[in-house]
Amino acid sequence: MARRISRKISNSTIHRLSIYYRALMGLEREGYDTISSKELAKREKLTPAQVRKDLSFFGSFGTRGLGYPVKELKQRIAEILGLNRLWNVAMVGVGNVGSALVSYKEFARQGFIIKLLFDNDQRKIGSNHKGIIISDIANMKSQLKENEITIVILTVPASAAQKVCDDIVEAGVKAILNFAPVSLKVPDDVNLLNENMAIELEHLSFSLTNRNMVMFD
Amino acid sequence: MARRISRKISNSTIHRLSIYYRALMGLEREGYDTISSKELAKREKLTPAQVRKDLSFFGSFGTRGLGYPVKELKQRIAEILGLNRLWNVAMVGVGNVGSALVSYKEFARQGFIIKLLFDNDQRKIGSNHKGIIISDIANMKSQLKENEITIVILTVPASAAQKVCDDIVEAGVKAILNFAPVSLKVPDDVNLLNENMAIELEHLSFSLTNRNMVMFD
DNA sequence: TAATTATTGTGAATGAATTCACATTAATTT
């Protein structure tokens, strides 16, 4: 039985678990049986202490003097992240971003299966997009329930996002990945994450602009 | 003249500047002249103190008793983030993700102009994608220099990413947004940011899986 | 124009995340 988690795990730790998971996939492919926190940290530009601390929140998976067993640790992290199962995902809004994500291999590889697509554009509704028929967003609520969708990827224009989001919440969905550049309101028990690729570019532009930071005052 | 920044600004603060920037665009559209830290925080689910502290790293833009002037603060944040200019961007790898991002409106709106597209697929090279001819990745290095590209968006498969990244660095590019799910090695003076949309989904799957965290040990 | 109200800007206090440092323990070598 998976041990329950007692402390609040920080977002950074959760994020790094995904990074470890990817590193371990690579290590497994390269034929490693074990990996030390030192080596794992080096590969991912972290510190060994951080790797060990992160993992220690969930148990002790390593062997002193040797390191962590690659296959086993990967499997344990998959369990922790909930990747040892399939997730039914729906995508709402089949524009540029949405349509690209439908065929993003990395999703399916981790068990995120895009089951339904919704749009409000009559020209798109009924058409087949990468093997999935695009449904009318007007029928979204009932279809999300019927198909037991647990995660929704929201890729509608900013102006429509809150209204659509409300419907998703009413359908009982508890996890939403929002690509619209607006701050959405959801109840406390709904997990909302915002993704905005322009913001990452802005971070780069900040770094380039403020490159030589100088002490003076 | 823009004041130089004296302390190291945290990534979270930089990220929130982008959030404030978007909020201010909305407020301007809605006709607000001024906004208090209290109201801005409420809209973005932050605390008023955090808003004020973040802004205070860069100067004092507000008026006591009144708040911040919307138009002016937006303009100041644009300057800080380096959004008061155009950036020449190239995209390397025109697969699913790459081709979607080319027409992602939010980029152009913030001044990130995609000037060049590269791929190694002979069927794609020479073809016109949303008004831009896809070039042979073999010519990338010289073309990045000639076109004064300062930011590269890297959307090639993981297996090719490090090799392509090395070439980008050799071309003198100092900012890379990497979508490949691998940890890339770059020199210290190159800004590398990793974006991985599957990781966000994994965060959601973690939250759903570990929903009722229980204290016990 | 004095009193009141609203809100900033910021040191100080608190809280959270990271790193240190070392006792512990398993593997390997001699």
Add this chain to the structure above:
DNA sequence: AAATTAATGTGAATTCATTCACAATAATTA
């Protein structure tokens, strides 16, 4: 089988980020 080496797991120390709390000050009201 003892000695040595390597690496974990984790409290304690440190560093970093957030929040508190209030003096300062501008706007508004009386």
